[in-house]
Amino acid sequence: MSGTGGTPYAPHTDGETAAMLSAIGVDDEEALFDIPDAVAFDGEFGIEPRSEREIRAECSRIFARNDDLTEFLGRGHYGHYVPSVVDHLADRAEFLTSYTQYQPEVSQGFLQALFEYQSMLVELTGLPVANCSMYDAATALGEAATLADRVRSTSGDVVLVPDHLREAKRAVLSNYCAGADLTVESYPMVDGNADVDALADRAGDDVVMVYAENPTVRGCIEERLAAIGDLAADADALFALGSDPVSLSVLEEPASVGADVVVGEAGALGLPTAYGMGLGIFACSDEFLRQVPGRLVGVGEDAAGDRAFTLTLQTREQHIRKERATSNICTNQAWVALRAAIHAATLGPDGLVDLANDCVREAAALADRIDESSGATAPVHDRHHVREFAVRVDQPAAAIAEDLEAEGFAVHAIDEHLLQVCVTDLNAGRTDDLVAAFEEVI
Amino acid sequence: MSGTGGTPYAPHTDGETAAMLSAIGVDDEEALFDIPDAVAFDGEFGIEPRSEREIRAECSRIFARNDDLTEFLGRGHYGHYVPSVVDHLADRAEFLTSYTQYQPEVSQGFLQALFEYQSMLVELTGLPVANCSMYDAATALGEAATLADRVRSTSGDVVLVPDHLREAKRAVLSNYCAGADLTVESYPMVDGNADVDALADRAGDDVVMVYAENPTVRGCIEERLAAIGDLAADADALFALGSDPVSLSVLEEPASVGADVVVGEAGALGLPTAYGMGLGIFACSDEFLRQVPGRLVGVGEDAAGDRAFTLTLQTREQHIRKERATSNICTNQAWVALRAAIHAATLGPDGLVDLANDCVREAAALADRIDESSGATAPVHDRHHVREFAVRVDQPAAAIAEDLEAEGFAVHAIDEHLLQVCVTDLNAGRTDDLVAAFEEVI
Amino acid sequence: MIHDQADYAREDDDVHEPLLSEKDETTVDVREASPLPDDLTREELTLPAPSEPEIARHYTRLSQMTWAIDSGPYPLGSCTMKYNPKFTEDVAADPNAAIHPDRSARSAQGNLELQYRLQEFLGEIGGMDAVTLQPPAGAAGEFTGIAVAKAYHEHHGNDRSEVVIPASAHGTNFATAAMAGYDVVELPSGDDGRVDVEALEAAVGDDTAALMLTNPNTVGLFERDITEIAEIVHDAGGLLYYDGANLNALLGRGRPGDMGFDVMHYNVHKTFATPHGGGGPGAGPVGVVDELAEFLPAPRVREAEEGSGYEPFEPDNTIGKVHGFGGNWLVLVKTYAYIARLGDEGLADAAAKAVLNANYLAERLDLDVPYGPFHHEFAATAGDRDAADVAKRMLDFGVHPPTTKWPEMVPEAMLTEPTEIEGQSSLDDLSEAFNLAYADSDEALDAAPNRTAASRIDQVAAARDPQLSWQALDGE
Amino acid sequence: MIHDQADYAREDDDVHEPLLSEKDETTVDVREASPLPDDLTREELTLPAPSEPEIARHYTRLSQMTWAIDSGPYPLGSCTMKYNPKFTEDVAADPNAAIHPDRSARSAQGNLELQYRLQEFLGEIGGMDAVTLQPPAGAAGEFTGIAVAKAYHEHHGNDRSEVVIPASAHGTNFATAAMAGYDVVELPSGDDGRVDVEALEAAVGDDTAALMLTNPNTVGLFERDITEIAEIVHDAGGLLYYDGANLNALLGRGRPGDMGFDVMHYNVHKTFATPHGGGGPGAGPVGVVDELAEFLPAPRVREAEEGSGYEPFEPDNTIGKVHGFGGNWLVLVKTYAYIARLGDEGLADAAAKAVLNANYLAERLDLDVPYGPFHHEFAATAGDRDAADVAKRMLDFGVHPPTTKWPEMVPEAMLTEPTEIEGQSSLDDLSEAFNLAYADSDEALDAAPNRTAASRIDQVAAARDPQLSWQALDGE
Numbered sequence A, B: 001m002s003g004t005g006g007t008p009y010a011p012h013t014d015g016e017t018a019a020m021l022s023a024i025g026v027d028d029e030e031a032l033f034d035i036p037d038a039v040a041f042d043g044e045f046g047i048e049p050r051s052e053r054e055i056r057a058e059c060s061r062i063f064a065r066n067d068d069l070t071e072f073l074g075r076g077h078y079g080h081y082v083p084s085v086v087d088h089l090a091d092r093a094e095f096l097t098s099y100t101q102y103q104p105e106v107s108q109g110f111l112q113a114l115f116e117y118q119s120m121l122v123e124l125t126g127l128p129v130a131n132c133s134m135y136d137a138a139t140a141l142g143e144a145a146t147l148a149d150r151v152r153s154t155s156g157d158v159v160l161v162p163d164h165l166r167e168a169k170r171a172v173l174s175n176y177c178a179g180a181d182l183t184v185e186s187y188p189m190v191d192g193n194a195d196v197d198a199l200a201d202r203a204g205d206d207v208v209m210v211y212a213e214n215p216t217v218r219g220c221i222e223e224r225l226a227a228i229g230d231l232a233a234d235a236d237a238l239f240a241l242g243s244d245p246v247s248l249s250v251l252e253e254p255a256s257v258g259a260d261v262v263v264g265e266a267g268a269l270g271l272p273t274a275y276g277m278g279l280g281i282f283a284c285s286d287e288f289l290r291q292v293p294g295r296l297v298g299v300g301e302d303a304a305g306d307r308a309f310t311l312t313l314q315t316r317e318q319h320i321r322k323e324r325a326t327s328n329i330c331t332n333q334a335w336v337a338l339r340a341a342i343h344a345a346t347l348g349p350d351g352l353v354d355l356a357n358d359c360v361r362e363a364a365a366l367a368d369r370i371d372e373s374s375g376a377t378a379p380v381h382d383r384h385h386v387r388e389f390a391v392r393v394d395q396p397a398a399a400i401a402e403d404l405e406a407e408g409f410a411v412h413a414i415d416e417h418l419l420q421v422c423v424t425d426l427n428a429g430r431t432d433d434l435v436a437a438f439e440e441v442i
Numbered sequence C, D: 001m002i003h004d005q006a007d008y009a010r011e012d013d014d015v016h017e018p019l020l021s022e023k024d025e026t027t028v029d030v031r032e033a034s035p036l037p038d039d040l041t042r043e044e045l046t047l048p049a050p051s052e053p054e055i056a057r058h059y060t061r062l063s064q065m066t067w068a069i070d071s072g073p074y075p076l077g078s079c080t081m082k083y084n085p086k087f088t089e090d091v092a093a094d095p096n097a098a099i100h101p102d103r104s105a106r107s108a109q110g111n112l113e114l115q116y117r118l119q120e121f122l123g124e125i126g127g128m129d130a131v132t133l134q135p136p137a138g139a140a141g142e143f144t145g146i147a148v149a150k151a152y153h154e155h156h157g158n159d160r161s162e163v164v165i166p167a168s169a170h171g172t173n174f175a176t177a178a179m180a181g182y183d184v185v186e187l188p189s190g191d192d193g194r195v196d197v198e199a200l201e202a203a204v205g206d207d208t209a210a211l212m213l214t215n216p217n218t219v220g221l222f223e224r225d226i227t228e229i230a231e232i233v234h235d236a237g238g239l240l241y242y243d244g245a246n247l248n249a250l251l252g253r254g255r256p257g258d259m260g261f262d263v264m265h266y267n268v269h270k271t272f273a274t275p276h277g278g279g280g281p282g283a284g285p286v287g288v289v290d291e292l293a294e295f296l297p298a299p300r301v302r303e304a305e306e307g308s309g310y311e312p313f314e315p316d317n318t319i320g321k322v323h324g325f326g327g328n329w330l331v332l333v334k335t336y337a338y339i340a341r342l343g344d345e346g347l348a349d350a351a352a353k354a355v356l357n358a359n360y361l362a363e364r365l366d367l368d369v370p371y372g373p374f375h376h377e378f379a380a381t382a383g384d385r386d387a388a389d390v391a392k393r394m395l396d397f398g399v400h401p402p403t404t405k406w407p408e409m410v411p412e413a414m415l416t417e418p419t420e421i422e423g424q425s426s427l428d429d430l431s432e433a434f435n436l437a438y439a440d441s442d443e444a445l446d447a448a449p450n451r452t453a454a455s456r457i458d459q460v461a462a463a464r465d466p467q468l469s470w471q472a473l474d475g476e
Ligand SMILES: Cc1ncc(COP(=O)(O)O)c(C=O)c1O
Pocket: B329, B330, B331, C078, C079, C137, C138, C139, C140, C169, C170, C172, C173, C214, C218, C243, C245, C246, C267, C282, C283, C284
């Protein structure tokens, strides 16, 4: 083992190091470095090495400084109960410590798992092509915009997004659009849904993509998706739809409302609440097959004529096509996709649909109760909701949120007098207490 | 998936169940049961099924009812830091969910791991034979006594054990001895060590086994083991020595002091503090090879002439020799042995010796400080200690232990005015606080 | 379904994954390192000192050369290899449960509560009045139960020297009785594979301390005459011991306590799906009827006075201890979690599906299955083929074979227990493996297995010249 | 060392482990089940509904058909496949860290503190003044860094349209520059494999927004003229971007900030050993010098007023966001744990051992290695053999081959990076695999691999007729 101060993860004994140096023909490791003195570093980082036990204790102390709140938070990052088997299987070292399947012959297992993930997304979206991950919903939306830019021959440069869009997602989209000289514009909402009439007025030649979400970031189910799809088609704009796999298990199939691309967040499956870490969905119609960003797993044959899996259509990718690639993405979220696939498998379609339906029922019930008991208005929008809904309060929303926090609950303050509350299987058991807290603080 | 109320761990769809029943030619599952009405059960257990999430929450609530104490407890059950890699590797499903290697051709991996465990024990004990586990130290001691009974042709029926022996261990030994018509007797101690003179007086034809521990249950290193070994040999009694792998890494090698059998607790490696769950060591000299209880892994050859591992000498075992078996043991502690082996591998001989030496140094230092600062006497015995030592207090020991508990510390009260304190790497960082607590309560 | 097992070998000398000792051997000068006087220490210690990456690879590779439930069917008769629900591992890993056994009761209320709850669960399920969780395996449970029976007899001044055991019983039953100091009276099986009541009557008498029985028995047959059997033994003053290895077939449909059994062990790694860990740990709690409760090992756990939690206590005439502490705690926690997960209906369904699976599988086999109706397991006979050879060939078809050549009442027995966790298609695969192997040529059987990390191992030769450590190999 | 990979197949149709959809397909009538009006829901949903035991087996089997670092050597050049310390998984699994990103700062002090500490660690290690943790991978870091550079230029009223990139650079550099709206100016490699300073001088000018460089470069050569290079770019008003993929070779011996780089990304799944997860997630934090700090993505984390913990803040002229939330949190936690484990000396030693290993391995190869002295990786050339074929043959010898056919400056390149985690004997095995494959017959190379779960896969045919889902297969 290496001496004190060395990395514990190199196996060299002093004797081996010496033998290796002599085989190379140098006296010490320093001789192998070809760094001019002028730029060599001889300072210190000042980082003390610690034992793994010390670090576990240290981090556990640090994390204990997060308050112990019951979270009714959503807005794009959702926690559902992740069955234990997901952790146990995904944590298998072959999955966790492998990399991109450049040698498919020794990577059949992971490739098949990703192929199955793609297939699940195909079923959920109704679209025939799904890649095996983007970083998250926001970057997937950005990639959708650049895809639109590539595939739409319109002279347009406008990407239309709903006014109710998470600000951060819009910011990411803007950064992706900036490089392609696209502009992001919002279209208005009526009572939590897209204002289809306003959208009709706005949609024109200059629009390359129309984006809608179902459910919206406020949890509202969009009721006129097909109309939006038609509008987009008429404008020769891409229709991109944002969602998540739990919602997709019950809501209108994107393909059936004319979606060309589905983006969104699949981390609602497989990932625990993870401080915003995500899993970007990217699915689209066949037409754009050679324009898809990210990795695709396909089926082929091996020399024995047996079915085998392999990464495919790699000529779209940066490592081959460089600046003409469909995206710069390389490392993606494969392991998170694996987790989502395992989670979906444990639920099965029944479990998935039940989970989604519970998110619909619980949201309606909780909104009602808050509305009835606390003097707040909920839901603010007269729509069907999945998981979450807005609440109007007379007081400043931020102050109410702070008061609720003092009671042990986290909710969103999304506007001067608007709160937002998200209920899933994880916190549904605490709704009584939340309602009581609302009564208390309002 | 099975309908509501069924086991979630059976894959049968209703359709499959029906198809299977019809293949068998019965109408329902009940028809397959051949239980006379008179003894059939038609009541209820009253156990409500719960989701895995509910059970996790329930058990976590239950376990939170254990007080959060810093434990300075030992006396046969020791906690050392178990590196994370031990959990990750031992938890691999192939290890955790396999069984006894009845088909060695598909069990080479686990067999090799057990063979390596045996080899580590051989190195630590100096004895050529080590089995691949007993339940724990106490049952291993019991098995040593019945081995002595089988191999010693003396007319004797007495097993001599030290006066400082954990009461529970003696009780287990007594149960094993009862069936073989053996009697357990204690020999006295002087200042924490075996009273070798008294032992010499006692040892005679009627003795089939002399047992000593190193360190003793009070943490004292036995200073005259070779003399005890000689005494036993002269009396034609088996010399059985109890220890643990951490202590064995520095203490005299059992073989060199004449031990015929080594028993003890190997759970000090690989197992976290586990409420007494253990891993029994059983090692012995070649002479007793065919009398060893438990499983043995040996090396053989496969049809290709390659080295291969297999369970061996199975004719000793109950499944072949029935009432003439060397033991009734079947299911043992194989997975715990695997954990111990991985832990030992992560430490290497350096790490193991360092750990043991720290246990010697920390115990001496802590005893000194308690002695100096609190008015208690420590160590009570003027010996070298490993991990633990006795403390004499003027007040009732139980009351002091209770007071210390109120301060957040657990120690043993082992006699009217005797406490016992055990320090390892796990609690060494809290010795200042313990000393302060001692000052406080004495 | 065919399975090729991963394996590792060096081309030069065909050694599978090298031993740790072949990768590294490091010697430490203990006397130099130790603060102890030289005469109290060993001179040196030589062990492998691999780095963490090497360790990770070593054990990952070894694991891939190990068949497990999570690999595929593992229908070892009598062993009850069920899928082990993963979440029970998480429950058992709770750091709050990882306390020292010598804690004061006051400070260990959580663990005491869980023990109490599990005692209650098991009592209900077995129809027993009192339960100890201490025995660390089934055989240890047997030893405990027989020791309790012995203590009972002694307490009542009865000097009894014999334990009666059917020939079809598991080896542990015989060995246990002998360990407890009893003479074994072996009862030949009746023509129908069950206890021959007349033979029993003849065997039982004043010397009978107990009859040990498993029900359904080891070929899955329910002892229909259990009421009569119980009467015979009780009338003679003996006790009825229930070997819980097959309790999984009865869950929710029959309880040993209701059948007249006085003492039993539960085999939680079988019935309640705790992992078998490559040979253990398991746990073998023991339940008894009221009259025997005072003899159980100490401590047991009971509710303390109103509202003050739980407390350990010593039964009045306890036999003392059968484990240095409280047994295999982590296993007991998983047991609790499993039982709670299934509940009444789940447990009953587990039994139903286990019996369904065994019957369906038997139906599809080309091998004969003598005796019936069987429940969760059956012993097919390989007839004029060697059962062990057929088993080796089955390995090539991607399944683990059943238990072979036991019990002896069935010639060339293949004792098969698929448990409830296999589905129809998996059972179809399994039956195909049976049938193909059974019908295969002698040469194919002799040459099997071929797709495994090692080919056929000569166990007889290995036992002739035992090499039990890497030190022994060095000495070659 | 030879490795046979585990695999599963049906004898009848030679299908490897069946797809989940081949095991079960269950259809749910959504409209019946849903409380929503029919016009808002889909009609039905069809997906596999396997039981937990089936799932466990499925993924266990798939895992065994997947090569990983824990299987053996995985010397993919540029990818830096290090052993991933297991304990970092436990640190990241802390339930207290699993909070929602929209928590108030007040209630998320723990996570903010860890972010702050990690920003500080990374700043020190790279010699950078300000760090954002947000980018979720290396390429995302590049995009962030270039966007920051662009914002800087725009802020200063500079309209610059070009990014200069050496031909040997990674594909992501080119793609990133294009995504950010820049024209790419490709710089051919100099004769010594490094940047040709004269060519650079010619390429750089008023339009140059930035030069993207990795150092050591993608064949492991240190850009000795880095000071001059920096001067040229800076004099032209451009910025210097450092691609952190090879930072692992410099740890403790050189810092991009000290070399004149203005902006860089860290590739934590390379340099700091967080797991690659079969393709991700990783993380690509970005560090910048003071002048660029105001453009970094929002939020960053800083110490709040004396004693009141940590707070997120928005840099004055932030480019906004590059990830919907804070990036790949779990990966960042593992990064922190790894850096803290190694500390100054461990990090420096990791670099030293990585360089030692690469040099030792190259020394033992029969293949030529053009260019030098290289550091942690080198590009051997397969000469007149096809590098991809040699790689396939290497699979049969129990190792993962290196990156092949890239960078193009080396013909039939085999870009090899063993990292510090291999020991001498493992490197010897690896070199043997190289040499045996390299010397093998054309037929052997064509036929390879043979010991893997699948034999050689025809990727061209697969791309010709893409089948990307089980639905597509059904439609066959
Ligand atoms: C019928 C029977 N009885 C007893 C036992 C012994 O149980 P254990 O292995 O848990 O000690 C077994 C185990 O295989 C068994 O099958």
